[in-house]
Amino acid sequence: MKIFQTDEIRNVALIGAAKSGKTTLSEGMLFEGKMITRKGSVDDKNTVSDYRQIEIERHISVTATLMYTIYNDKKINILDTPGFSDFTGDIVSAVSVADTAIFNVNSQAGVEATTENAWRQAEKCGTPVVFFINHLDHHNANFDDSVRQLKDYFGDKVTIIQYPVNAGEGFDTVINLIDMKMLKYKQGGGIPEILDIPANETDKARKLHKALVENAAEGDESLMEKYFENDDLSIDDTRLGIRLSMTQRGMFPVFCGAAKHGIGITRLMDFIVNSCPCPIHSRGRKTTSGKEYNYSATDPASLFIFKISNEQHLGEVSHFKVYSGTLIEGQDLINPRTGNKERISQLFVVNGKNREKVDKVIAGDIATTIKLKEVRANDSLFDAKIADAPFEEIPYPEPVFSTAVKAANSTDDEKLGSILQEMHRNDPTVVAGMSRELRQLILQCQGEYHLNTIKWYFDHLHKLDIEFFSPKIPYRETITKPAKADYRHKKQSGGSGQFGEVHLMVQPYVEGYKDPTDFPIRGKEEHKLPWGGVLIFSNCVVGGAIDARFLPAILKGVMERLEEGPLTGSYARDIMVYVYDGKMHPVDSNELSFKLAGRQAFITAFKNAGPKIMEPIYDLSVRMPEDMMGGVMTDLQGRRAVIMGMDSDNKYQIINAKVPLAEMDKYSTSLSSITSGRGTFKMKYAEYMQVPTDVQVKLLKDYEEKLKEEE
Numbered sequence: 001m002k003i004f005q006t007d008e009i010r011n012v013a014l015i016g017a018a019k020s021g022k023t024t025l026s027e028g029m030l031f032e033g034k035m036i037t038r039k040g041s042v043d044d045k046n047t048v049s050d051y052r053q054i055e056i057e058r059h060i061s062v063t064a065t066l067m068y069t070i071y072n073d074k075k076i077n078i079l080d081t082p083g084f085s086d087f088t089g090d091i092v093s094a095v096s097v098a099d100t101a102i103f104n105v106n107s108q109a110g111v112e113a114t115t116e117n118a119w120r121q122a123e124k125c126g127t128p129v130v131f132f133i134n135h136l137d138h139h140n141a142n143f144d145d146s147v148r149q150l151k152d153y154f155g156d157k158v159t160i161i162q163y164p165v166n167a168g169e170g171f172d173t174v175i176n177l178i179d180m181k182m183l184k185y186k187q188g189g190g191i192p193e194i195l196d197i198p199a200n201e202t203d204k205a206r207k208l209h210k211a212l213v214e215n216a217a218e219g220d221e222s223l224m225e226k227y228f229e230n231d232d233l234s235i236d237d238t239r240l241g242i243r244l245s246m247t248q249r250g251m252f253p254v255f256c257g258a259a260k261h262g263i264g265i266t267r268l269m270d271f272i273v274n275s276c277p278c279p280i281h282s283r284g285r286k287t288t289s290g291k292e293y294n295y296s297a298t299d300p301a302s303l304f305i306f307k308i309s310n311e312q313h314l315g316e317v318s319h320f321k322v323y324s325g326t327l328i329e330g331q332d333l334i335n336p337r338t339g340n341k342e343r344i345s346q347l348f349v350v351n352g353k354n355r356e357k358v359d360k361v362i363a364g365d366i367a368t369t370i371k372l373k374e375v376r377a378n379d380s381l382f383d384a385k386i387a388d389a390p391f392e393e394i395p396y397p398e399p400v401f402s403t404a405v406k407a408a409n410s411t412d413d414e415k416l417g418s419i420l421q422e423m424h425r426n427d428p429t430v431v432a433g434m435s436r437e438l439r440q441l442i443l444q445c446q447g448e449y450h451l452n453t454i455k456w457y458f459d460h461l462h463k464l465d466i467e468f469f470s471p472k473i474p475y476r477e478t479i480t481k482p483a484k485a486d487y488r489h490k491k492q493s494g495g496s497g498q499f500g501e502v503h504l505m506v507q508p509y510v511e512g513y514k515d516p517t518d519f520p521i522r523g524k525e526e527h528k529l530p531w532g533g534v535l536i537f538s539n540c541v542v543g544g545a546i547d548a549r550f551l552p553a554i555l556k557g558v559m560e561r562l563e564e565g566p567l568t569g570s571y572a573r574d575i576m577v578y579v580y581d582g583k584m585h586p587v588d589s590n591e592l593s594f595k596l597a598g599r600q601a602f603i604t605a606f607k608n609a610g611p612k613i614m615e616p617i618y619d620l621s622v623r624m625p626e627d628m629m630g631g632v633m634t635d636l637q638g639r640r641a642v643i644m645g646m647d648s649d650n651k652y653q654i655i656n657a658k659v660p661l662a663e664m665d666k667y668s669t670s671l672s673s674i675t676s677g678r679g680t681f682k683m684k685y686a687e688y689m690q691v692p693t694d695v696q697v698k699l700l701k702d703y704e705e706k707l708k709e710e711e
């Protein structure tokens with residue numbers, strides 16, 4: 001395998017909605033680059049990209065695949081990404097390391113939800129974008145409409161470089177506006193026949209050429225001057241201007257084709273080689289300390305791991321991009337996150353599941369390695385001479401979907417936990433953790449389809465039966481007025497018995513509270529509760545009715561029921577307890593008796609003190625196209641939402657609301673179906689608020705039933 005220098009490398013990510021033809025395009029690029037001798041097809045389940053069992057079964061890409069092809073002596077690294085927004089994690093990681101993102105657009109569908117979501121990821125990462133309008137061989141393909149939509153959504157920097165002459169069945173000819181030629185392809189692909197533009201197309205072609213050149217000239221001042229002088233640019237200057245505009249995200253070129261029939265592919269590849277930025281002309285990567293690495297091949301080596309996949313027979317494969325230096329097989333690097341030394345024992349370039357060993361990888365290239373000791377996606381590795389802070393991480397999206405999960409067989413719980421941890425290292429958009437409060441393992445991800453693939457991995461790879469269910473809601477309990485109660489715990493069993501009697505009063509804790517005056521306060525302790533709020537515990541016992549040594553036991557009894565609130569078993573908070581009287585037995589009194597008496601007295605007092613249940617309220621912000629606002633609003637009203645305000649953002653509306661967490665189970669699925677995948681939302685904890693009476697009644701009943709079941 002030839003080693004390619006930095007300026008001989010192009011890194012592209014194929015992005016777009018499911019079925020827009022990304023995998024087909026990548027197969028075509030491999031074929032045109034002679035990496036494969038026969039083109040596979042998604043329908044025959046034999047593409048290089050969709051090689052994983054789950055992808056073959058489901059007929060779609062579920063994870064990004066790294067491939068490469070060689071064209072005009074340049075190496076084009078291709079990251080073929082999945083099309084569903086549930087896999088945004090892989091889309092953003094690809095966009096984060098690619099020097100150009102090629103957005104596939106299905107000309108029958110135009111801008112789809114994924115196109116838009118992925119656009120925002122590319123914007124966040126500062127990645128240049130090229131559009132490839134595909135599927136132009138369908139009878140209802142509509143190039144003009146697709147371009148109109150692109151401009152509508154992404155602005156007038158969307159610039160046509162090619163347009164189809166005969167879109168629809170038999171489509172094979174396009175006009176290329178850089179060199180002003182007509183290209184006629186053979187069905188199946190290859191290099192097109194180059195023809196003059198026919199007379200009936202010249203006006204349109206000239207007009208679009210002018211728009212293209214004008215936009216290209218804006219990439220650079222000296223080009224602008226040349227353009228003013230000559231009213232045109234040479235082909236080389238146009239290409240240079242396009243590249244400069246693209247890298248500033250000042251131009252989003254539009255290409256066209258029918259990937260399935262090989263139409264438009266070689267010219268797209270010409271463009272990638274001639275005009276798309278090589279790493280040197282692309283943005284580098286900054287470290288968290290602010291230093292930028294810009295692919296200098298003579299500096300010490302640095303790399304960034306953007307993806308880890310688990311491959312059959314290989315184990316964990318780390319995918320990385322080299323940001324400086326030349327990486328050599330056998331080299332030791334330092335991971336600044338762990339401080340560990342990692343040996344790069346083998347280096348591979350890969351084409352889907354096929355890999356080829358190489359002995360070095362130059363700055364700007366993307367490659368893989370195996371057998372690293374302890375790495376995760378987002379890790380950086382540096383030559384020991386560098387000793388820098390890690391590279392800035394990929395801006396993965398926040399989770400939008402939560403579920404509780406357990407192993408069908410509880411003896412597998414530990415295994416479940418460790419598999420989830422491993423999944424998180426490979427796909428940081430899978431987040432799992434034990435909630436101490438809910439006593440549930442909570443799994444968060446990007447939606448139900450994502451969850452579904454996670455389940456597939458458990459079923460097929462790990463052979464572990466797991467179950468999902470709704471997470472509990474972390475309610476809180478508190479009281480609204482003072483109340484007193486006493487309890488005598490007494491037990492006579494053979495030898496020594498148990499005896500403890502506690503009289504106590506509870507009162508809500510509010511700022512500026514007043515202590516009761518019925519008894520003296522002899523000692524007061526304030527306990528900040530680990531789950532928020534306080535307990536103030538006062539000793540008001542007079543005349544030695546209860547020995548001071550039993551008070552800690554009473555406190556313990558109270559604490560136990562704060563941790564498992566008397567109403568629903570949720571945490572209780574903001575309560576003051578005054579122990580003001582009681583009784584002891586000279587022989588039978590002990591700590592256990594007082595703990596039990598304290599606990600029971602507290603439960604009774606609590607229940608008489610106007611107890612209420614508080615629920616977590618979240619700030620919700622939903623973004624959707626204007627015309628879908630009605631549906632989103634109606635749905636929110638059914639979720640007890642309080643609308644706080646509205647904003648608009650271009651053709652989008654943003655609804656800000658406060659919603660109870662209890663009403664938001666599977667919201668991402670509902671929003672997605674109401675808005676055909678166009679709606680997005682963010683949620684953030686805001687405060688606790690009292691639940692409405694009907695909800696409280698239901699929660700109390702549910703808890704009673706649960707206790708009965710447990711008896």
Ligand SMILES: Nc1nc2c(ncn2[C@@H]2O[C@H](COP(=O)(O)OP(=O)(O)O)[C@@H](O)[C@H]2O)c(=O)[nH]1
Nearest residue numbers: 018019020021022023024042083135258259260
């Ligand atoms: N007619 C036609 N079909 C296409 C074209 N490109 C892709 N397809 C088909 O569209 C389907 C989805 O293609 P695929 O490459 O898997 O799309 P992806 O989900 O974006 O990777 C497959 O059945 C392809 O054969 C095209 O240009 N024309």
Ligand SMILES: [Mg+2]
Nearest residue numbers: 022023060061
């Ligand atoms: Mg695909």
